[in-house]
Amino acid sequence: MSLSRFLCPSNIRAVVPVRLAHASNVPSAVSTDDQPNYFQKIAYRFKGIPLKGETEAPKSMFDAVGKEWSAPEPLPAIPKDFKEHPDRDLTNYPYPARPMYPPKTRLLMMPDSWFTAFQKVTGVSGPYLFFGGLFAFLVNKELWVYEEQGHMTVGWILFYLLVSRSAGYKVDSWLYGEYQNRMNYFKGLIAEDLKDAVEFRKTSAEKTESLKAVRESIPTALKESMQLQLEASYRKNIENISTELKRRLDYLKETEAAKARFEKEQLMKLISSAVDKEIHQASFKEKYLANAIQQLQGLNVKA
Known part of the structure; x- marks a missing residue:
């Protein structure tokens, strides 16, 4: 209220x-x-x-007072055929199922499973009478003795019920949001780690598809590639031969030119040395002077 x-x-x-x-x-x-x-x-x-x-x-x-929180998405179930090891016995030792919501309770805090076992035999009021009588018996025979501050247990129970009914909805909603953020963080790490693998798988699939598309043309492509390589090798050999021939012809040409130049120099030396010898002889000087006087006399006569 x-x-x-x-x-x-x-x-x-x-x-x-x-x-x-x-x-x-x-x-x-x-x-x-x-x-x-x-x-x-x-x-x-x-x-x-x-x-x-x-x-x-x-x-x-x-x-939010009195509201019951429920998750928007249920927890994922474990696949029936999942085994972390082939020898795992799922029949006698199944995987423990994580409950989505807390179990049903009575009197705000008592598990419902404590009442159902008596209810089949004693009816609806049987469990209440049993637990109430058990509590009264233990207190009456002083098997359950209260301490001086034992009455504060009732206050703590009431405080827990008050807080859970007033702020429980908001707390559960906040915890679920934080849990989802945490899971998204780990999913992001896993996705980042698997990014290279996913990219490799995608590119390998594309390469496989492209290889299937050109599989029939691979022999022809290899044959043409071999022919191109042979043609390239042939042209390279021809170029090497032409370069070598040109080098040898240039060598022969330079050899003949050097030989002719040497012969010319030697001939010029022989001629110049023979002329010098003839000029320095006395008979040559007298003959040259006599020939010059004769030509002068001929010129005077004509004049």
């Missing part, structure tokens, strides 16, 4: 139950004829009912 039930009078028609106010997305606004006082406005705030002139419902800290 919330505080708003005591603060709000019973004759106000705009007040709706808490569960209906939580169930609706936007509660109906207060009627224009109503003039709520200070305490009624507090009650409307607790129930999430907008006041006059408000277009959106107020957010209350008690919206």
Whole structure:
């Protein structure tokens, strides 16, 4: 029971139950004829009912009280044929299943499995009478003795129930979000590690497909490639031969030119030395002078 039930009078028609106010997305606004006082406005705030002139419902800290959280996606089940080792006995030792939600309880905290075993024999009230009588017997015979602060256990139980019913929904939702973020982080690491493998697999598949497409043309391509290699080798050999022939012809040409130049130089030396000898002889000088005088006399006669 919330505080708003005591603060709000019973004759106000705009007040709706808490569960209906939580169930609706936007509660109906207060009627224009109503003039709520200070305490009624507090009650409307607790129930999430907008006041006059408000277009959106107020957010209350008690919206999640009493709600049961459920995961949007169930946990993935283990494949039936999964074995971490071939010798694993799944019949006698199956994998433990992780429950998606906590087991059903009674009296807010007692497991339902404690009651079902008695209920088949004693009926619905049998388990309650059994546990109640067992508790009374243990306390009466002082087999279960309370200490001085034993009564505080009831307070702690009530405190746990209060916190779990008020903030349990938000805590479970937050923990689930953090769990998903953590799982996404590890999935990102795995994807990053497998990125190279995925790329290699993709490229290898593409290469395989391309190889299948040109598989029939591979012998022809190899034959043509061999012919091109032979042609290239032939042309290279021809070029080497032509280069070698040109080098040898140039050598012979230079040899003949050097030989002719040497002969010419030797001939010029012989001629120049013979002329020098003839010039320096006395008979040559007299003969040259006599020939010159004769030519001068001939010129005088003609003149």
